[in-house]
Amino acid sequence: MSDFSIIPLYSGSSGNSTLIKAGDTNILIDAGKNCKHLVAALEAVGTAPEDIDDIFITHVHSDHIGALDVFIRKYPVRLYATEFSHRYLARKFVKPHPMTEDIRIREGGSVALNPDLTVSCCPTPHDAGGSVCYRIDYKGRSCAVMTDLGHITEDIREFAVGAHTVLLESNYDQRMLAFGSYPEDLKVRIAGDKGHLSNDDCADMMMHLIAKGTSDFILGHLSENNNTPEKAYHASVDYLARHSLIQGRDYSIKVANRHEPTTVTEIL
Ligand SMILES: [Zn+2]
Numbered sequence: 001m002s003d004f005s006i007i008p009l010y011s012g013s014s015g016n017s018t019l020i021k022a023g024d025t026n027i028l029i030d031a032g033k034n035c036k037h038l039v040a041a042l043e044a045v046g047t048a049p050e051d052i053d054d055i056f057i058t059h060v061h062s063d064h065i066g067a068l069d070v071f072i073r074k075y076p077v078r079l080y081a082t083e084f085s086h087r088y089l090a091r092k093f094v095k096p097h098p099m100t101e102d103i104r105i106r107e108g109g110s111v112a113l114n115p116d117l118t119v120s121c122c123p124t125p126h127d128a129g130g131s132v133c134y135r136i137d138y139k140g141r142s143c144a145v146m147t148d149l150g151h152i153t154e155d156i157r158e159f160a161v162g163a164h165t166v167l168l169e170s171n172y173d174q175r176m177l178a179f180g181s182y183p184e185d186l187k188v189r190i191a192g193d194k195g196h197l198s199n200d201d202c203a204d205m206m207m208h209l210i211a212k213g214t215s216d217f218i219l220g221h222l223s224e225n226n227n228t229p230e231k232a233y234h235a236s237v238d239y240l241a242r243h244s245l246i247q248g249r250d251y252s253i254k255v256a257n258r259h260e261p262t263t264v265t266e267i268l
């Protein structure tokens, strides 16, 4: 068993939280849904909520912060977010949170949680101010959590280079979105430069990362109405096969579950 692992607790437009275990430190990236659901998911994977040390927030859309206010009142965690997100949370939530320490993380900056463990962030093009994605480096290995990406910027392409494991957004199937029931303005927002990443764009990013050494992928933040796990999976596997990259040989892939924890991915 590796001392470094990533476990999506739930992932999708209905709520997101990802547990990262690095030695004795337990990190959450985002805290969507509600506190009860988050605690149940943590307990299902054998982690007590009291044992969460740090929560990093990517941005303040409700599918990423729904559990946050209640969770940080009940459990002593350090909360990391960008300046914009902190200001938003301070307005939205009843302050102060007596047991927590709020820490601002600079967009593009990083924080060393201990001598072996560093969390870095990179700005993401998304329709919430102060949006970032995160990379976690531990004892020479690394993983990244990259969702809510309107498109892949040059900074994002470089940010995950060298990460062994990447949780990457595969939000929508272009045909399902185009022919689905969403109003036109919402379709434009989702597919826009500050919306979400399509299955095809995800596959293209995967090809780039595989060439740079990433071996394990978790597809996440799937749309409930404009995607299916099968479509997301096949869009990437088929695209990569057309470029002679074979699943199981050149890389591995799994799709994160929407409502319950996904199997542990050890970062080796
Ligand atoms: Zn969002």
Ligand SMILES: [Zn+2]
Binding pocket: 012, 013, 016, 061, 063, 064, 148, 221
């Ligand atoms: Zn989201």
